[in-house]
Amino acid sequence: MDRPVVGEGIDRVDARVKVSGRATYPTDADLPGLAHAVLVQSTVAAGRLTAVDTTAATAAPGVLAVLTHENAPPLREARDRLGPLPPPPLQSDRIVHHGENVAVVVAETFEQATEAARLVTARYAPSPPVVDIDDPGAEHVRDPFGSDGGTGDVGAALATAPVRVERTYRTAVNTNHPMGPFATVASWEGDKLTVHDSTQGPSNTRIGLAGTLGVPQDDVRVLAPYIGGGFGSGLRTWPHTVLATVAARHVGRPVKLVLTRKQMFTSVGHRPDTRQTVRIGATRDGRITAIDHEAWQTVSIRDVNPEHVTRASLSGYASPNISARDVQVRVNVPSPGSMRAPGDAQGNFALESALDELAYELDLDPLELRLRNYADRHPVTGQQWSSNDLRACYRTGAERFGWSRRDPRPRSMRRGRHLVGYGMAGTSFFFAQFACAARVTVTRDGGAVVASAGMDLGTGTYTVMTQLAAELLGLPVRRVRMVMGDSSLPEAPVAGGSGLTGSMGSAIHAAARNTVRAFLDLVRDDAGSPLRGAAVDDVRVEHGRIVRVDDGRGESYAEILTRHRQDELTAEGSAEAPSEDEPVVPTGPYAAKFAEVHVDADLGVIRVARLVTAAHCGRVLNEKTARGQLVGGTVGGIGMALLEHTVTEPRTGRIANGTFGDYLIAVNADIPDLEVHFVGGPDPTTPNGTKGCGELGIPGTAAAIANAVFHATGTRVRRLPITIEQVL
Amino acid sequence: MDGSAAQARVSPGQRAPAVVRVPVSLRVNGSERRLEVDTRTTLLDALRDGLKLTGTKKGCDQGQCGACTVHVDGRRVLSCLTLAASADGREVRTIEGLEQDGTPHPLQEAFVRHDGLQCGYCTAGQIMSAVALIEEGRAGSDDEIREFMSGNLCRCGAYPNIVAAIREVAGRGDHA
Ligand code: FES
Ligand code: FES
Secondary structure, three states, X not given: OOOXXXXXXXXXXXXXXXXXXXXXXXXXXOOOOOEEEEXXXXXXXXXXXXXXXXXXXXXXXXXXXXXXXXXXXXXXXXXXXXXXXXXXXXXXOXXXXXXXXXXXXXXXXXXXXXXXXXHOEEEEEEOOOOOOOOOOOOEEEXXXXXXXXXXXXXXXXXXXXXXXXXXXXXXXXXXXXXXXXXXXXXXXXXXXEEEEEOOOOHHXXXXXXXXXXXXXHHHEEEEOXXXXXXXXXXXXXXXXXXXXXXXXXXXXOOEEEEOOOOOHHHHOOOEOOXXXXXXXXEOOOOOEEEEEEEEEXXXXXXXXXXXXXXXXXXXXXXXXXXXXXXXXXXXXXXXXXXXXXXXXXXXXXXXXXXXXHHHHHHOOOHHHHHHHOXXXXXXXXXXXXXXXXXXXXXXXXXXXXXXXXXOOOOOOEEEOOEEEEEEXXXXXXXXXXXXXXXXXXXXXXOOEEEEOOOOOOOOOHHHHHHHHHHHHHOOOHHHEEEEOOEOOXXXXXXOOOXXXXXXXXXXXXXXXXXXXXXXXXXXXXXXXXXXXXXXXXXXXXXXXXXXXXXOOOEEEHHHHHHHOOOOEEXXXXXXXXXOOOOOEEOOOOEEEEEEEEEEEOOOOOEEEEEEEEEEEOEOOOEHHHHHHHHHHHHHHHHHHHHOOOXXXXXXXXXXXXXXXXXXXXXXXXXXXXXXXXXXXXXXXXXXXXXXXXXXXXOOOHHHHHHHHHHHHHOOOOOEOOOOHHHHO | OOHHHHHHHOOOOOOOOOXXXXXXXEEEOOEEEEEEEEOOOEHHHHHHHHOOOOOOOOOOOOXXXXXXXXXXXXXXXXXXXXXXXXXXXXXXXXXXXXXEOOEOOHHHHHHHHOOOOOOOOOHHHHHHHHHHHHHOOOOOOHHHHHHXXXXXXXXXXXXXXXXXXXXXXXXXXXXX
């Protein structure tokens, strides 16, 4: 009972409902009179629709409605908390990517809707699409995020640097592909709209839908108690969600719309491809004197995508001269979007590969090169870190991995017919905290219900927030119930940017404190209470009781509520994002990653044999779920390094490998045991000491693997994914 | 199915085929269930939409992810590739049928303890595959488990914990 409830790797509180099949995902929502909607998407990537013939579809059995740009209701261009929404669907005859929505068919059954969707015939006046990042005809947007920056004079420093590397790296388009196809079940009751949706932010989707439909936010309720993963796909309010609500209003019945796996390639974002040039100058003894990083990435024709690829180059290493620039290239592809460590995943690969190349130029251990250039403060702004134990990550990771056994010469290590390579990389992720609110209700039976609109997409938020609330209220974990995933609860930010734990944790911290304060208010003049007259700083909570710090006297929540004839007591709390303009900058998590790869000397087959991560995530609320986050991210990173590549046909803009059979993600047999070690202490920025850790599994993984592949084979691969042809 | 290819085959004005419905009786998790289905309805959709057993999940509808794995006559089957009508008269077991008298199957317990899940969407399929794997005697080593579980994708990347859960139950031998 006195064991700490935070930190310990308790089982997920939602694990039982998930292993029994009882958790309800958006695709499971079933309502009386439910109709089914199926999308028809364009088969050209650019041009205009000249006609959409819906005659046969409309006449097909069971069909209730077919909506196209000719009969769809007008929709507004709207914003949510993350910025502008993707352009609203079915509003014009213009086509800007393959797989753009051209019609939605609603029918009595899923089979009938699917069949009728095939009978819709769209005719186009196509124009040649631009799909290649290198296409000279494409429009370029320089400094699209207003984030270009740096310090010193990179050009001069590079010109005089005794050692220089200049290399270009490329990363492929990757697609998020949560296992749960995105789904929306929409129903109207009068003016009130209820939506079950695969969203990572019920509050945010409510704002987006209300804005697009032109209805008050209070009339919209978005539910997402469980979703089948997201990895960034669920951050935005996508057109298919809007179309489900429009279709439901049109047919006057609840409507379910589930994307097909193929439509998951074109409808809910992807990680854009990049071409990046990194130039680094250094002294002979391995001090970096200049870092210059320019990253080009693709974006769709009509949408925005804040994806800061060069971010970590501005803050990663102690260089007196730094310049980092991002450029977006507009092409006829579906809207990109965040995917697991957006921007950092690609940028880190280029920077950490270039550092490895520099280490070979210098004949210096890659680990030592990083330690020599550790940034003890922000290299551009000069601000101090709120906390940064990256050096401890390097040390612990190297030790657990056995880095000292590495023979630095490429192709020097072998095991049977396999070439063995060791590679490493460092990584950081930005600090994210957003405004969030939470509500605590303590009931007369001595338990508590804690509510916030934020959701758990598999990261463990239900569990860690239960633990945190239990600690802050002095209750056992089993007496706390978290209620989440419902926009009618206190507003919360999206689960993204590794920011929800810090955001919601801070809100619950405030709400718990307000709860204790409310109890103290209740007994302020209560002669029967040992807590009479106590202020919130005079007490602590333990074993379901509030007790005075000075003499240990106190009483339980239940006793107070019983005596005051109240069934429950409720308090809310909220927290804002911290300021960035202080001398101390809120600092996100760090990690060092060490990979061993085995490359078949004859066949070129590459296998990750093991991968060790040492991470500084601030205070870890639950060892088990935090480890799961890092392991899961690493699995995604292995996919990014060796497998994942969304291929777009250059002439047609069609995605050529739009199935799980052709778009390869890591399967069980691709994944070795993955070690994760947590190092370093809590971060002072948030009251709970967390930094966030979800995104940290991805960046660094591909670079560590690519660096290990070079060590194994002597072949430097500067293009992801690394394929057999590239190493043979 | 590829929408553009489908469109190419259907000329404008062509009529959709009339709906044909057939009666199907299945023994699902030990009880007799009768329903009438569209001949195009998959076993997966019949279970989920017809019988409201939504624990079995649809990840791809193309036989490429394993999320829809159930047992038909004791063998692992991808229910999205099985027509409901073709399962007539057969014994079907789904995730909802694994508990016995309110006690979870040892693998369900092991998945909880080893954190063999995150979002939980692939989990029913993973567990149904794993139960069959152990019953078939194919969970003898980690490599064997990894290999035979590779038809069940997990985008959350819970693979190492899934292997640990299966290893524990297979090693204990109380999985019958
Ligand atoms: S849904 Fe059946 S294998 Fe993916
Ligand atoms: S737990 Fe999310 S896909 Fe496996």
